[in-house]
Amino acid sequence: MERLSRLFWPVLVTPKNAVIKNVEAISRSQKLLTELGLVRPGYNGTYQLMPLAQRVLDKCADLVRRQMRSVGAQQITLPILTPSELWKKSGRLDGDITEFYLLNDRHGKQFLLSPTHEEAVTAMLASIAPISYKQLPLRLFQIGPKFRDELKPRFGLIRAKEFVMKDLYTFDRDAATALQTYEQMNAAYNALFQQLQVPFVKVEAATGMMGGSVSHEYHYLAATGEDQLITCDSCGYAANIETINEADSDKHCPRCKSTKLRSVTGIEVGHTFVLNDKYSKPLKATFLQEHGKPENLVMGCYGIGISRLVAAAVEVLATETELRWPTLLAPxxxxxxxxxxxxxxxxxxxxxxxxxxxxxxxxxxxxxxxxxxxxxxxxxxxxxxxxxxxxxxxxxxxxxxxxxxxxxxxxxxxxxxxxxxxxxxxxxxxxxxxxxxxxxxxxxxxxxxxxxxxxxxx
Ligand SMILES: [Zn+2]
The missing domain is CATH 3.40.50.800 (Anticodon-binding domain)
Structure with a gap:
């Protein structure tokens, strides 16, 4: 049993007559988590987690890890530093790189502080390719820090420059088995979000900078959410507004044509993608088929923002003055x-x-x-x-x-x-x-x- 007197718990004491200099909007989770001494602001969009917050984060990571293992995924750890030449090969370095942290080592070699690891994991498989079809489906995940140089870090852990993610990468032999994997992984996500007991919506999503063909997002609904979602009361259809033709969005449901559409705001806590060969082709990650010919691996990637999820759950569950946790995450x-x-x-x-x-x-x-x-x-x-x-x-x-x-x-x-x-x-x-x-x-x-x-x- 823990004794509170021994707990490192630096509660923030704000003098009653303090002048609030920073007038940026803060969210309920940010306010409570910092005022109650669970999280401390670091530098410009980074945060320090104190022991109570770390307990919650660890519980969340454990829950996610159990769920991943239950669908045959194995945990690995890739370096946070990814050679930028891999992102050159995938084409992502030629896109908008303003949110990437790029740095050089003493030999002048350029690296990214990885915001995600598609290139790194695909290059790893290419370096041991070709693997056998017998090793598929292969599912590898990590839980660790990711980096994004946000223009406007906001709402504490919800949009920070450094955050903890679970990122899973799946490898299948063809499009059909990749879709089966996709359904299994979405079932695992559904089970996880049910375990957390925070109301969530799964929506169709744009594939964005990841590329690929099929994508869904999982959202917690909250006023501070930064994503606009459309839900249909008639058929249950739900989508991120990014996926919907502007002209249609305020008229009728793309699936059932009903006009009972509602617009809500969500905080994205999970994202799933079928990537096909977007990364395996340029990075040459192949497997050997039964007849001995090499073929590109068909990939998927599946993220859960663990530090964001913890804050987003608080955002939804907390009262003005009191924290509330999903039962399985309470410190x-x-x-x-x-x-x-x-x-x-x-x-x-x-x-x-x-x-x-x-x-x-x-x-x-x-x-x-x-x-x-x-x-x-x-x-x-x-x-x-x-x-x-x-x-x-x-x-x-x-x-x-x-x-x-x-x-x-x-x-x-x-x-x-x-x-x-x-x-x-x-x-x-x-x-x-x-x-x-x-x-x-x-x-x-x-x-x-x-x-x-x-x-x-x-
Ligand atoms: Zn509908």
């Missing part, structure tokens, strides 16, 4: 607040707390229990802090624990508060843990996802 499941030092109930309450914590270690992961041991502070002050941090369950073991029949006060993020005997409090925590387990075991439904992606591929 701790339970926060325990004991009696104030020197209070008359201190001795009795402490023994109830000790017994409670012992029992708790048999119910949930000890690493997910936080004890607010700042007993020099009042219970009220600590409870306020715990509520702001959005811990799903806060258990106060104070004066009521010193009664002949001891009671624990439970505060839930739903706003419910209850006074119950310790055994009942433990049962409620056990219920929360079994709810978490149920979320972990949400299965991919390939048929449902295939139906929806086929329909929207049209």
């Amino acid at each position: 701790f499941d339970v926060c325990i607040i004991g009696a104030k030092q020197g209070s008359k109930e201190e001795k009795l309450a402490n023994s109830v707390e000790l017994e409670f914590c012992n029992a708790l270690s048999g119910i949930c992961n000890e690493d997910d229990v936080l004890i607010d041991d700042r007993s020099n502070l009042t219970i009220g002050k600590r409870l306020l802090d715990a509520k702001r941090m959005g811990y799903p369950i806060v258990a106060v073991i104070g004066s009521k624990a010193a009664q002949p029949i001891p009671k624990v006060e439970l505060h839930l993020t739903t706003g419910d508060t209850m006074e119950v005997e310790p055994s009942e409090a433990l049962a409620l925590i056990a219920k929360h843990i079994s709810h978490k387990r149920a979320l972990y075991s949400i299965k991919q439904d390939i048929s449902a996802s295939a139906k929806s992606s086929k329909a929207s591929i049209g």
Whole structure:
């Protein structure tokens, strides 16, 4: 169990009469995450994650990693530095390069601080090509930092110059199997977003600078979203407005012709592409077919912005003053607040707390229990802090624990508060843990996802 007094948690204290110099619009997630000391601004669009935020990010990465492994993907790590000559070969260096970080080493060789790794992973496969058709489908992913020199970094982790991504690259033998892979990966994304329980929409997307043929985006709907989306109330069609002919967009649905179109704004948290041979052809990444002839690999790429997703979830779930987390991402499941030092109930309450914590270690992961041991502070002050941090369950073991029949006060993020005997409090925590387990075991439904992606591929 973690002790709050040991936690590195540099809360930002803004003097009451502070003059706000920076008048740029900030989002709810940026405001709460920085004010509550989870994230600190670094230089010009970069951020420092403090231990509480790191816990959330790690949980998110773990969840994504599990989902990727469940569809046969293997984790690798490629260098952050990619030789720019590879981007020359793919043609991307000849496009708009204003958002790339380019740098030279001491020998004058030019590199990119990679914003994405299509070229790097394809060149790696080319260097061991040809692989055999028997090794396909091949699915490789990484989780790590990516870089983009944003003109206007905004909304904290939502649009930062350095961010954490999961990027998956898939390799198939032909277009048909690449589409099967595409459906499987979209099913994995669907399952992941269901596990997170933040409402999301999957929309048809433009392929943009990635190239390729088929693409979808996953969005969280939020007022601060920077993407305009169109959804159809009649048939469920949804698309990024980039994909829609301007003339059609305010008239009728491209699929069912209904006029019940709604325009919403979203934060893109995931993106899937079929790339075909856009990278394998110029970089010569081939495989040997059964009859021995080499053929270009058919690729796909699949991103999830992990640091952005964490902030976007807060953007959707938080209140004005309190953080809220997807159940599986909360930095701790339970926060325990004991009696104030020197209070008359201190001795009795402490023994109830000790017994409670012992029992708790048999119910949930000890690493997910936080004890607010700042007993020099009042219970009220600590409870306020715990509520702001959005811990799903806060258990106060104070004066009521010193009664002949001891009671624990439970505060839930739903706003419910209850006074119950310790055994009942433990049962409620056990219920929360079994709810978490149920979320972990949400299965991919390939048929449902295939139906929806086929329909929207049209
Ligand atoms: Zn429609």
